[in-house]
Amino acid sequence: MSNALKIEKLRAKAAELHGAGALGEAEKLYRRILELHHTDRAARAMIGVIRLSQGRAAEALAILDPLVIEAPGDVDIRTQRGLALQDLGRRAEALADFDQALAIKPGNVISLLYRGNLFLESGAFAAALGAYDQLLAAAPGYDEAWFRRGACLWLLDRFDDALASYARALALNPARFSAAFNSGTVLLKLDRYNEAFSAFEKAKMLAPAHPYVLGGIASAILGGADLARWDTCRAQVVSAVRDRSAVIAPLTFLPFCEDGLLRHACSAAFVADRVPAPAAPLWNGERYSHDRIRVAYLSSDFHQHATAELIAGLIERHDRSRFEITAFSFSRDDGSAMRARLVKAFDRFEDVRNLSDVDVARLLRESEFDIAVDLKGHTEGARPGILAHRPCPVQVNYLGYPGTIGAPWLDYILADAVVLPLSEQPFYSERIIHLPHCYQVNDSSRAIADDTPSRAEAGLPPDDFVFCCFNAAWKIAPRIFDIWMRLLGCLPGSVLWLLDDNDSAREHLRAAATARGIDPARLVFAPRVEQAAHLARHRLADLFLDTLPYNAHTTASDALWTGLPLVTCAGTSFDGRVAASMLHTIGLPELVTQSVEAYEALALALARDPARLAALKARLETNRLSSPLFDTDRFRAAIEAAYQAMLLP
Known part of the structure; x- marks a missing residue:
């Protein structure tokens, strides 16, 4: 058998193993190809791709860089190098590679996909959507493109459109778990809980042991007040947290279980699953000597929201002779009067919605904030990964989530002696601090409309209780x-x-x-x-x-x-x-x-x-x-x- 025939047989087997995820075995075959033909560009490139799959982007780049010089017109190699650059945080260079690949071969599916993904990762959602639409014009039957488009539309708050994109992905690939699961997540956001339940049941059929499915089902049952399924779901959720067979959102778990140890275990498991361990803390013990204490409030609720209703008066009343008060907002601007009130109330209002967790953390560190107050905890829209980077000397859990975050980066939880006696300390990763009265702030300037509707207008009986x-x-x-x-x-x-x-x-x-x-x-x-x-x-x-x-x-x-x-x-x-x-x-x-x-x-x-x-x-x-x-x-x-x-x- 000639070397050329041996190489092609090895290449076919290596591709089969690579596609099946057997990266180590595939790499062995690619290296056997190189023993037979040490300059084989395709084999070298595929080893670089394997390095990317293994999360070793720097090694991948070292392999792909010389290949781009050898073959500047090879679209696939240039695209893979762009992906390596992206993984290394060199986004501008990555985009240049994707653009060059598309200049060589307009409509190249993988280059268009990676280009859209780069925009999505960078927070340029409109540009990402344009890239995905361009991709779908070239490959309308590509389920990955519809799926990515759905993710982009979700981030643009276009939930109905996102749902439609996920439906197209699922129609093209009925076995695609992620499309079924994400459809359920969008339906939760749209308060369409019966449909969400059905979507999560579909996802469960596709991947019965997936750790997120039970949490999705539980959220649909709770949100839709499906009392007929409630007790059965409760037993399943508590069992899953106890035996660690599922990752349940802590806020979903609270109504089902009052056991302090299990609640802490639920939070800790959720954090471990969702928040990557930072390389090193950004703050390393330095103490600042500012004229005023710098406090940053972090939330996605700085708009018309229950948390905003409670806290707006406090923000306005903070003693500015002793405190500098800043908002770090990662929510949309809903154009409400409450949003305008809060923007005016804070000394600074930082809209960080499109920044990554580490970039927000760096902004906190560079601005030398003394205290960061997380108003979200484990509620919807939370971004615990920001404070996981430890950007501030003191980091506090307050108001949004009535429980432990289950992680070491929040130092304190503000409570009171009724809601959280000190005897509960073993169930909290944060140190309990008591305020002298009720822990929940209230705004004494909240307006009550002068006009009260009649009971008849409200659909209520005129005289009965x-x-x-x-x-x-x-x-x-x-x-x-x-x-x-x-x-x-x-x-x-x-x-x-x-x-x-x-x-x-x-x-x-x-x-x-x-x-x-x-x-x-x-x-x-x-x-x-x-x-x-x-x-x-x-x-x-x-x-x-x-x-x-x-x-x-x-x-x-x-x-x-x-x-x-x-x-x-x-x-x-x-x-x-x-x-x-x-x-x-x-x-x-x-x-x-x-x-x-x-x-x-x-x-x-x-x-x-x-x-x-x-x-x-x-x-x-x-x-x-x-x-x-x-x-x-x-x-x-x-x-x-x-x-x-x-x-x-």
């Missing part, structure tokens, strides 16, 4: 819903007024009421309205019923700010004690119960005793403006004292 809960649907668990239905059963004509969160939740909650013997028409769903009008309509309700194990947080503030009494049951974890903390702070501790049985009994007793309920409302109105709960300036002094204490040597 109105129970109310405007918590998000994902907080409604079967045990608490059972209590609510029993309350309606005990009070003929009474109704339960809920937030019209999404179509799936409305459907499932009505079905759950029917299954419990209650006419679903007694569940009244309030559509979303502008915030001041939403606060005003609280006046139509008689009593707010809290959820468990995950309480009302901002929604509890809403109720109390508008003078609506709230009954809660103190849970065993941070998120289940927030309403209790507020009620203690505002001087209504008798509305905090210690068991679900007592919660049910108290709610029923108040509904049957108008005089007692009226007395509570009168006390709430008296305390509302005098207690620490809605004293923003008093809170400001407390949190600033905590910040100063954190910086002590």
